[in-house]
Amino acid sequence: MSRTDVARLRVVTGEPATWADGGFANPVIAGMFPDPSVCRVGGDYYLACSSFEYFPGVPIFHSRDLVHWEQIGNVLDRPSQLSMPASMPSSGGVYAPTLRHHDGRFWLITTNVGAGNLLVTADDPAGPWSEPLPLPGVPGIDPDIAWDDEGRCWCTMAGIAQVRIDPATGETLGPMRRLWSGQPGAQAPEAPHLYHLGEYWYLLIAEGGTERGHAVSIARGPAPDGPFEPCPANPILSHRGTNRPIQNTGHADLVEGPDGSWWLVFLGVRPGGGTPGWHVLGRETFLAPVTWVDGWPVVGAADLTMAAPPWPPRPFPPSPVRDDFDDDLHPRWVSVRARPPWSWSLTDRPGWLTLHAAGTSMDSPDVTFVGRRQQDRSCTVRALVDATLGRGGLAVRLDEQHHYEIEVGHDEVRVLARVGSLRPTVATAPAPAPAGPVRLRVDVVVPPAADWHPRMEPDTLRLGVESADGAFVVLAELDGRYLSTEVAGGFTGRVIGMYAAAGTVRFDWFDYEPG
Template sequence: MRTYENPVIGGFHPDPSVCRVGEDYYLVCSSFEYFPGVPLFHSRDLVHWRQIGNVLDRPGQLELPDDLPASAGVYAPTIRHHDGRLHVITTNVGGGGNLLVTSERPEGPWSDPVWIDLPGIDPDLAWDEDGSCWCAVSGVRVARIDPATGKVLEGPLPVWSGTGMQHPEAPHLYRIGDWWYLVLAEGGTAHGHSVSVARARSPRGPFEPAPHNPVLSHRSTDSPIQCTGHADLVQAPDGSWWMMLLATRPRGYFPQFHVLGRETFLTPVEWVDGWPRIAPVAERHPAPRGAWHPGEPEPVRDDFDAPELAPRWISPRRRPEGSWSLSERPGWLTLTATGDSLDRPGTTFVGRRQQHPDCRAAVRVDPGSGRAGLSVRMDEAHHYDVEVGGGAVEVVARIGPVRQSLARRPVPPGPLTLAVDIRPTDVLPPTVTAADQDAPGIRAGGPDTIGFSVEGPDGAVKLAELDGRYLSTQVATGFTGRVIGMYVTEGSATFDWFDYTSA
């Protein structure tokens, strides 16, 4: 029997929403303070996904000011196909509220935003038989809207408050048979996260809850997959039903730490007596029936030979013209400093999400007379960096209010290779030997070890190894995960290639 492994999209890809157009599936996720916003994926089998773009890919669609806090920005998009067009509705928290964009093609171009005159987050779209468009938001409230103008035509109507758990949010409305179903997230997005369902004959309600709510939750279980919730339903061409949802993979000693953020998982759905029955989310499931489309694997290395940056590359809040170039030194990415520290917004940074617990990222950099490096980032107050400038390479850790240089050594001028190796093994304090590992009072309980090295004319040199728990949601707080990227804080630097491999 063919099987698939969860997560189907690893790394910081939370709040998935999915729709099917013929035999093609399209999926979007939250992007928070990163630009471009709303990553867009394509699949033919629900298992193998490839990012084909970003929905909000130009400043006119997405304004994220420098004073936007980390984990604000773009929340919980919904993607739907109606009347020959794809629609994506989302919330820009701290940047204008709910907005809707459309496109005839998933590759774009996507329209300028239509702002929806409706408070709340996590907006959803559904259409009834007469063509009326309904928008549900956290709360849970439903309004009939004009998607062309954003005007609210009816409501918002309070339709269901969930089962009594905190934070009823992420509502999705579906017309299935003679019923309208409302799928809701409850319990917060941590270990109490869950999925509940209600149904009604009309989107106006009244909604009756499923008798077995919550229909999905991993709370108080020993599953390696936790925080299951924020779900969306999709029907395959063969009639089977599936649920895309977010979850985490915490590691380490109690209370455990998740470092990749909330990831996208897939689980099967059955319908029993008019209600969905959701299978517990396992690390491996029987695959959907039908065609299997692995597609081309994502390139391991980016040599920066293309005319545009690949869609996986993201930057905090903005990526202004003049801060980057692929033509100034052909075959290299040129970055120019717009700020002097990763500890504050406004610094030139181009990165990609860490998607695997065990991985390696390396970059070939020519710092010139500038200062540049490779960073593992959660936010401005939580990042580990290896940087080169002024004739030296240095490893710096920023953890909350503390910033410390942990290693420094001279290097010759010219290109160098900087690397970060992340492995899911415990790290001991440097004064503790392996023989002391089981000694009383010593516990290595972090989720992983983050090691930094430099490779120059004399070969590779390991610079430092750091405990990964300080770059986790449990320490940094917020809704995002790690991003590994290139940065410049002084002058300009060029990058020949970036290499990312998983174990």
Template sequence: MTALFNPVIPGCHPDPSVCRVGDDYYLACSSFEFFPGVPIFHSRDLVHWTQLGNVLDRPGQLPLPACTPSSGGIYAPTLRHHDGRFWLVTASVPHGGTMLVTAEDPAGPWSDPVFLPEIPGVDPDLAWDEEGRCWCTFAGIEQARIDPVSGWALEKPRRIWSGTPGARYPEAPHLYRVGAYWYLLISEGGTERGHAISVARGPAPDGPFEPCPANPILSHRGTDHPVQSTGHGDLVQAPDGSWWLVLLGTRPRGGTPGWHVLGRETFLAPVSWMDGWPVIGEIGSAAPPPVPPTGPAAPSRDDFDSARLHPRWVSVRSRPPEAVSLAERPGWLTLHARGRGLDDPAVTLVARRQEHHDARVRALVDAARGRGGLAVRLDEQHHYSVELVPGEVRVRARIGPLAQRVAARRVPDGPVVLGVETLASGPGMDHPRQEPDVVRLGFEDGSGEFVALAELDGRYLSTEVAGGFTGRVIGPYAAAGTVQVDWYDYRELVHG
């Protein structure tokens, strides 16, 4: 095992589910209102992860209508390998219900979904017993045996455990056979600062279950640990016999109450066993080696020279070919506006998740036939943008019901390098209301110098302000007409 560092998958990659096949690990995360859905990753050491693709990458697999709310969409997949196939079960909220897809290769293609109409909840889990029976457990905590091929339940769901008395939202169940017991791992307390993981065990997949006397076995609530909201974990055993937990957590910054802006991220923790119960170790950190052993890291720059977008790029709800093209102007990303820009659920946006508190983004944008630029988006009501129209660069801000043009500057006609920088606050607290970061928006002048037109408080693009379950994405958009992007460069800002 390579030296541990966290988060192992930064940015908005919550609700991780992991499985191992031989020496290879595969992990899937929630994707909410973004298309394509359910990013899937590969690793050889649980620390360095490479995105293979997205499980739900065809419109027929993932219909997200415009009425899908922000932080709706795809919730909490479970990824498993059984009988030579990969199985992924998830739920589309509020419209699609529980669905299951399969693949021989985790990189795809994945099947069209089979729906589970008698499984009404979210956070579905799959487990097979020694007789080959498939058990589906979901938030509640309820369970039923199912036929995973047809999707039909073989019995009426019933509650098998209620979690810790007084703890709200028992959810995120995962069921495992370890030795003589079946272990039921759940999250409870809500996915905010009270989040926790608890466990119970029983003689059979349907119990009866006895709770661990040390529950919750993991929670950072009430502590000053830099990683908060820890929960929604999934266990995996390594080839050497060691056990590990992938889980979600947040890294709040700034004053009181602290704001997390990157979303809920994927972390890794060691697991030991005492008296037949899992014990979660420290969620520590150390500097990663510069070159991941599983292959090159995702490039920071995209010149849009390929026939397909890299799988890290996401759009909001859909990405129709008439709105997004790599062929219309070879070597450029062409965006055709839909709706009313960033305030519209059907906005034409191609973005990537913000993965670092200190980040720098540049893009060469041509808006000769339209209006658009670079957006820092949390949802339709919370976003900042630096926007280009012929001869002018503007900065706009939308915070809840308030929308304003913050600044503008005349520029020569033609393509312009637009820029976004996020500058995190320090680890201490200068004052109780210190912002988590500052978002600088501007452009590069003719000499290549960055001109910041505005520096905006980052707290307004945080979950603590906006609500919901997602984190920031940063990318080009079209608000009117046609906008084209020659290249996009994202990188971590390293100070000093």
């Protein structure tokens, strides 16, 4: 496929990461997988994302075509690597990794907010990764790492500031200095990435804040520390002031394909509903083609539907949407801040996930919770729950102050809602619990486009009980806007999963079905 072919977009509708008629659909990694950083080794691509207050931290993916990504692990998957206290607020935690391959090893540098920047390495990106090397002389967030031809290691961070480091010891070498910080007056210069391409060093940054004004700009210079001249076409990517379905575009990373073509991975959101538009899935990972004109990258159209990369797709089989808890937990499963060994088990009752309560509700910063990111605008989640020894169920979480639950315990089923300073309330009259394990269900439903009005909700959540034959008894129908970033604030998206609020609660299986 020629570069001209790459620029041709096909107009179709569809969900993320599907090949049809030679094209694919954005986002390529749906759900709360923001701040993507990518590197290629031979014909393999690896990509890492921010994880914030969730443990394990820094999900890592593998692809052979930049479109079909499989999560192969989490970089910070041991308590010795990642410690997040209960006092750490939601949307704290792990920010903005940079993933690189250098000298036969994988390197990842990132921020654990409150604990500082750290560096880890691995021979295999699936793990295990090393214990973190602290970088006490590297301040701020969003660290980048790059090596020059003399083997010197340069660390650039939000601001935009730069210092040389010794990657073996974490020691800083020489003074820190400020670099080019984007367009005059643009807020929040961050997410720097440094590349040596031909005769120039390129400095790619995000600016404008991570909301609707988000953008990507670039500069180039003769050395890794500049001086840098800005691209005359900056920003090279931004959807601000447009009605395009992808918004908040920014925080990008460049990668070269095996045929010499270039691509940009970046974050964005898909707002829904009326005004101002609410995004509920968090910031997702998107892909766009790049061409080079007069030594500057030109980003092609970044839309929901795109032309195919110019090499044959080799998709991975889709991950199963059902977990029967017969083996180890898949890396997609995350917990809030920590997952103490005593809080969960797959062996207490073989074939079931057993959760032992810590906090007394989803309000608690140390709640026992095992969830996965919501990745589809519409979806159905089911679980078979045995709460004879406790109380718990299914929760849709944005943070401690914004969550909905369908809960079973004490011979009743009830729906709970927490919205901001409004404490948990029973959203519907309690219903008697059926005898034995209970099938709990949550449906997330997007309203038809024809129903649009200025205050239309982005989606509706229906919570209730399902019979063995699939009949769904809805106990409550709740407005989805209150579990959105525009209402709650912060940097995260929804995570749907299982929790225990008292005693011991067991889960035989968990189904996630895209709508």
